[in-house]
Amino acid sequence: MRDAELTRQKILTVSADEIHKNGFTATSLSCILARCDISKGALYHHFTNKLELGYAVFEEVYAPAFIALWQPPVEAEDPIAGLCDFFSAMSKNMSCDEIVCGCPLNNLCQEMSAIDEGFRIRILAMQQQLNLLIATNLARVSHQLQPGLDFSQVAYFIVATFHGSSSLSKSSLNKELFDKVIKELCRYIRQLKR
Amino acid sequence: MRDAELTRQKILTVSADEIHKNGFTATSLSCILARCDISKGALYHHFTNKLELGYAVFEEVYAPAFIALWQPPVEAEDPIAGLCDFFSAMSKNMSCDEIVCGCPLNNLCQEMSAIDEGFRIRILAMQQQLNLLIATNLARVSHQLQPGLDFSQVAYFIVATFHGSSSLSKSSLNKELFDKVIKELCRYIRQLKR
Numbered sequence: 001m002r003d004a005e006l007t008r009q010k011i012l013t014v015s016a017d018e019i020h021k022n023g024f025t026a027t028s029l030s031c032i033l034a035r036c037d038i039s040k041g042a043l044y045h046h047f048t049n050k051l052e053l054g055y056a057v058f059e060e061v062y063a064p065a066f067i068a069l070w071q072p073p074v075e076a077e078d079p080i081a082g083l084c085d086f087f088s089a090m091s092k093n094m095s096c097d098e099i100v101c102g103c104p105l106n107n108l109c110q111e112m113s114a115i116d117e118g119f120r121i122r123i124l125a126m127q128q129q130l131n132l133l134i135a136t137n138l139a140r141v142s143h144q145l146q147p148g149l150d151f152s153q154v155a156y157f158i159v160a161t162f163h164g165s166s167s168l169s170k171s172s173l174n175k176e177l178f179d180k181v182i183k184e185l186c187r188y189i190r191q192l193k194r
Numbered sequence: 195m196r197d198a199e200l201t202r203q204k205i206l207t208v209s210a211d212e213i214h215k216n217g218f219t220a221t222s223l224s225c226i227l228a229r230c231d232i233s234k235g236a237l238y239h240h241f242t243n244k245l246e247l248g249y250a251v252f253e254e255v256y257a258p259a260f261i262a263l264w265q266p267p268v269e270a271e272d273p274i275a276g277l278c279d280f281f282s283a284m285s286k287n288m289s290c291d292e293i294v295c296g297c298p299l300n301n302l303c304q305e306m307s308a309i310d311e312g313f314r315i316r317i318l319a320m321q322q323q324l325n326l327l328i329a330t331n332l333a334r335v336s337h338q339l340q341p342g343l344d345f346s347q348v349a350y351f352i353v354a355t356f357h358g359s360s361s362l363s364k365s366s367l368n369k370e371l372f373d374k375v376i377k378e379l380c381r382y383i384r385q386l387k388r
Contacts (some may be wrong), residue, residue: 009235113365113366120367127366130198136387150378153377156379157379159358159362160355160371161351161358164361170304170307172321174387180344180349180351186383188351
């Protein structure tokens with residue numbers, strides 16, 4: 001039982017890495033088998049097909065890592081300062097390459113959402129989970145914020161702008177654009193305060 | 195001379211359509227020749243190779259159409275109201291499919307910027323042109339706006355958020371997300387006023 005669980009985790013870790021490198025469609029199961037040093041039967045014992053494996057990578061590796069990245073800034077005592085520091089640090093520390101290569105999750109979303117309904121539903125669920133995380137923590141400090149804000153709307157706006165800043169700099173390979181958008185995003189977030 | 199120019203325009207129009215439908219890489223020159231009813235020689239008379247044709251489609255069809263789309267709202271007497279109306283109308287009138295299919299320009303940028311330096315330079319130049327258009331028109335009404343705004347930064351922010359709103363709704367095929375982001379974008383834009 002313990003061994004089976006270890007094998008399952010190994011498959012997920014290796015698959016996440018392969019999908020990150022090649023995209024889902026181009027990822028080869030035989031390559032995963034070779035890297036895990038397991039038989040086809042062992043793989044199919046855990047996942048009935050490649051799509052099921054892809055869903056598991058999304059739900060158990062990518063999505064939790066993505067949510068965990070947002071948790072510390074948003075759950076900080078002051079989520080406004082937390083979010084500004086989070087974005088500023090990214091702007092300061094990330095190279096142009098890192099922004100351009102993009103997060104594995106975003107790449108997978110772009111590749112799969114239009115092709116497969118199972119992925120689309122999981123992507124939407126994850127966006128809603130992130131939205132709830134941000135909106136709840138803004139509501140927690142609502143007494144410090146402007147009256148009349150729609151926290152869910154604000155949360156989607158922040159995430160969309162962050163997405164947009166990386167796709168804008170990605171399509172021009174220019175980090176200056178990313179930095180400018182992040183600066184203005186921080187100004188917007190600070191202005192949420194009364 | 196006149197005929198040659200007509201042929202060149204026809205090639206550009208047909209190519210823009212083919213690139214929109216298939217992407218640049220998958221676009222076939224022989225298909226363009228067939229639709230234009232011209233010989234290979236006639237095509238090469240105007241464009242030395244497929245890449246040169248792609249650049250011309252970008253510079254003479256896609257980029258001007260994109261800039262022309264932003265001009266009326268931004269050059270309106272009140273660019274703040276102009277931009278809000280522009281985004282609200284998009285949110286109201288565009289179907290989920292239209293948002294998801296995306297603008298041909300954005301698709302081409304995503305496909306080609308990382309592969310070809312010639313495209314990347316042209317994409318950056320176009321982003322800078324759009325940025326200048328928005329920033330100049332905000333500066334024109336600066337007496338009505340908050341003091342201390344960096345107009346170039348504000349302009350990149352608006353464009354990035356708009357990009358992000360469509361990519362967010364694209365990856366979840368959910369128009370509600372798009373509408374929420376656009377609503378908050380309009381609130382942000384209106385808040386630029388004193």
